[in-house]
Amino acid sequence: MFKKSFLFKFLSIAKYSIVNYKKIFPLIKKDQYLYFLIKVIKSQFYITFNPVKFIEKQNMNKKFSFKYSDWFSNHMNVWNFFLVNINKFNYLEIGTFEGRSALFVSELNNCKKIVCVDPYMNYPEADFKMSDVFESVNEKFKKIKNIKLIKKKSDDFFLENLETFNVIYIDGYHEYEYVKRDFINSMSCLEKNGILICDDFLWFAYNKLEKNPIAAILECYNDYKDVLEILFINHQIIFRKI
Secondary structure, eight states, X not given: OHHHHHHHXXXXXXXXXXXXXXXXXXXXXXXXXXXXXXXXXXXXXXXXHSOOOHHHHHHHHHHHTOOSOOSSGGGHHHXXXXXXXXXXXXXXEEOOTTOHHHHHHHTSTTEEEEEEEOOOOOOTTOSSOHHHHHHHHHHHHTTOTTEEEEOSOHHHHHHHOOOOEEEEEEOSOOSHHHHHHHHHHHHXXXXXXEEEEESOTTOOOSSSGGGSHHHHHHHHHHHHGGGEEEEEESXXXXXXXX
């Protein structure tokens, strides 16, 4: 039974690595093919052998009484792996929604300060009001001492920002131009050895491949590749500034 289970996991790693790599392949350069393939396989290996347990998700939901969809909790083990050993860090989040990721970070003992930026503007496809989401997250954040919630567009925030951060999470508006600006602006205030996490790397809601987050992220990576190391590739992509 153990051997079958172990074999099943390896077959699963191979299957999903191929699926994910095919999505990335059209947008990477020839000299990066092997580099990206290795990163995809290693990342899928980690996810397969370190899944987030249902009880962990349940406990977080129970603790913070979330009302809206959960797009974050499957990433908790990966985030913990990369963040838990960083010396005291300041965290910036672009796109907060109900605050699941920020509240997860607030539970880490090595996090000093959390800054969350989100305009909470309504968008057509949503079946809820962003003002209601803002009310929910604001109520939760009031109980956490080291969280600051800024209700503002990311472009406006970066224009005024004078702080630097050790960890930055980009999960704002998903169109190419917005993702690109958030990436470039984040690099300007990310400390050396800092971690940059980009959500929805394998999210393809727009018909044209070039309009999706992956196109902006990979273009920016190529512009900054001399100072960026890829740590993880799956639904999210994680970099370290070197």
